[in-house]
Amino acid sequence: MAMTGRILISIALISFLPLLCNSFSPENPTDRRILVLLDDVGIKSSHSLYFKSLQNHGFELDFKLADDPKIALQRYGQYLYDALILFCPTIERFGGSVDLAGILDFVDSGHDLIIAADSAASDLIRDIATECGVDFDEDPSAMVIDHTSYSVSNTEGDHTVIASDDFIQSDVILGSQKIEAPILFQGIGHSLNPANSLVLKVLSASPSAYSANPKSILSNPPSLTGSAISLVSIMQARNNARILISGSLSVFSNRFFRSGVQKAGSSIKHEKSGNEQFFTEVSKWVFHERGHLKAVNVRHHKIGEVHEPAMYRINDDLEYSVEIYEWSGISWEAYVANDVQLQFYMMSPYVLKTLSSEQKGLYSTTFKVPDVYGVFQFKVEYDRLGYTSLHLSKQIPVRPFRHNEYERFIKVAYPYYGASFSMMAGFFIFTTVYLYNK
Numbered sequence: 001m002a003m004t005g006r007i008l009i010s011i012a013l014i015s016f017l018p019l020l021c022n023s024f025s026p027e028n029p030t031d032r033r034i035l036v037l038l039d040d041v042g043i044k045s046s047h048s049l050y051f052k053s054l055q056n057h058g059f060e061l062d063f064k065l066a067d068d069p070k071i072a073l074q075r076y077g078q079y080l081y082d083a084l085i086l087f088c089p090t091i092e093r094f095g096g097s098v099d100l101a102g103i104l105d106f107v108d109s110g111h112d113l114i115i116a117a118d119s120a121a122s123d124l125i126r127d128i129a130t131e132c133g134v135d136f137d138e139d140p141s142a143m144v145i146d147h148t149s150y151s152v153s154n155t156e157g158d159h160t161v162i163a164s165d166d167f168i169q170s171d172v173i174l175g176s177q178k179i180e181a182p183i184l185f186q187g188i189g190h191s192l193n194p195a196n197s198l199v200l201k202v203l204s205a206s207p208s209a210y211s212a213n214p215k216s217i218l219s220n221p222p223s224l225t226g227s228a229i230s231l232v233s234i235m236q237a238r239n240n241a242r243i244l245i246s247g248s249l250s251v252f253s254n255r256f257f258r259s260g261v262q263k264a265g266s267s268i269k270h271e272k273s274g275n276e277q278f279f280t281e282v283s284k285w286v287f288h289e290r291g292h293l294k295a296v297n298v299r300h301h302k303i304g305e306v307h308e309p310a311m312y313r314i315n316d317d318l319e320y321s322v323e324i325y326e327w328s329g330i331s332w333e334a335y336v337a338n339d340v341q342l343q344f345y346m347m348s349p350y351v352l353k354t355l356s357s358e359q360k361g362l363y364s365t366t367f368k369v370p371d372v373y374g375v376f377q378f379k380v381e382y383d384r385l386g387y388t389s390l391h392l393s394k395q396i397p398v399r400p401f402r403h404n405e406y407e408r409f410i411k412v413a414y415p416y417y418g419a420s421f422s423m424m425a426g427f428f429i430f431t432t433v434y435l436y437n438k
Contacts, residue, residue: 032082032287034059035073037066037098039088043249047087050252053280057289057329059083071096073106083112083287086128089121089249100124104131112242112286116249118187119143132243133196134233136188137211137224144189144229144247146209151184152262153269158214161186163263164231165274166204172291172386173202173234175281181274182263184256187248189229198235200385202244202282205229234286240388242286251275284329291386292327293335298392300378303366311397313405314371320378321364322355322392334361343379344370355380373400 044063051061064071066088073079084106107113117125117136126136143160150159163182167174183203189211192199204227211224235243250256257276262269284290300320301308312318320342325332340363344351350370355363375397382390
């Protein structure tokens with residue numbers, strides 16, 4: 001029986017091995033498996049254009065119903081997937097071993113997450129979004145309404161299908177190609193938690209928008225109004241896990257991807273909305289096809305030498321260098337920027353230098369060790385909008401001069417030398433005069 005048990009465990013591990021081989025690797029962020037949880041199997045076909053765009057970029061999608069009793073994020077202590085898409089806004093309880101705590105642990109382990117809600121969002125989806133730094137409108141029947149920036153071709157009298165073009169200004173998140181057409185949106189709005197500085201609005205409502213029940217008359221001022229309403233938000237955690245939160249599931253649908261759009265008050269009619277381009281580009285960022293940095297070959301040494309010393313001496317001249325690369329979706333390419341800084345740090349920065357780049361990914365600088373001894377750190381803390389954070393730290397002690405390393409005669413001590421010799425000469429003259437003068 002024991003032998004049979006070992007054989008079964010071995011077979012299970014062997015079958016599990018391909019999943020580990022396909023999992024996320026910092027050296028190749030594109031090779032990833034994504035679990036897609038759906039409310040209804042019909043979403044797979046009604047949102048097929050979005051799913052196809054992911055598959056065209058090399059992602060392997062595993063579709064499951066959100067209440068499937070067999071779904072699991074990990075097995076034998078190893079995660080089966082590298083990203084999770086929740087297209088199940090009405091789910092009250094996940095099947096299998098997936099729950100709120102499990103999803104939060106999934107993100108805390110450095111994995112990515114996409115959440116799509118709508119006007120029927122369950123408390124479970126709202127709680128997940130709250131933990132990620134956004135708060136949906138508390139009114140379960142509320143939707144975003146805009147009487148000046150609605151979609152003319154989709155007008156339904158209540159102006160809940162809005163056309164928004166208030167994007168975040170970031171090429172690394174939305175790509176270098178400008179999104180010309182507005183985004184069609186129909187769903188609920190959310191606000192950002194002011195205590196969470198990591199959350200950003202990617203798509204905002206216009207100043208005339210508000211969140212309310214479109215089927216009832218307003219008796220009180222709406223809680224969410226104007227540009228404070230976020231339609232689509234992103235967050236990059238401190239462990240570089242990325243999250244996208246949308247207040248609408250329809251924005252990912254084939255209907256909105258293919259639909260033409262004309263914004264109210266504008267004479268320009270676009271044959272196709274900007275939804276497909278927008279979410280394709282944002283998804284590239286979420287799944288680390290863009291804005292993913294790595295630092296390698298961190299070196300420091302005295303100028304004129306090549307080996308890294310065990311310690312430095314005060315006033316030594318040294319050189320520091322690091323190579324930084326960005327993932328392009330296919331390969332690692334040299335990252336070019338002019339704002340990478342180095343700190344030579346002990347309790348506070350004694351030296352702060354901007355690293356110079358040769359446009360080939362190599363950043364370097366030279367400086368003189370301060371005239372203070374102790375245990376210092378070389379620190380590079382690079383946090384730039386849309387890019388993964390780089391936190392490099394290397395500890396090095398700095399010693400003072402040894403007794404036999406000082407100059408024989410120190411120039412700044414010449415006045416003291418002169419005072420000593422002049423006192424000796426004066427004492428000699430005084431003694432001579434006192435003894436021999438009658």
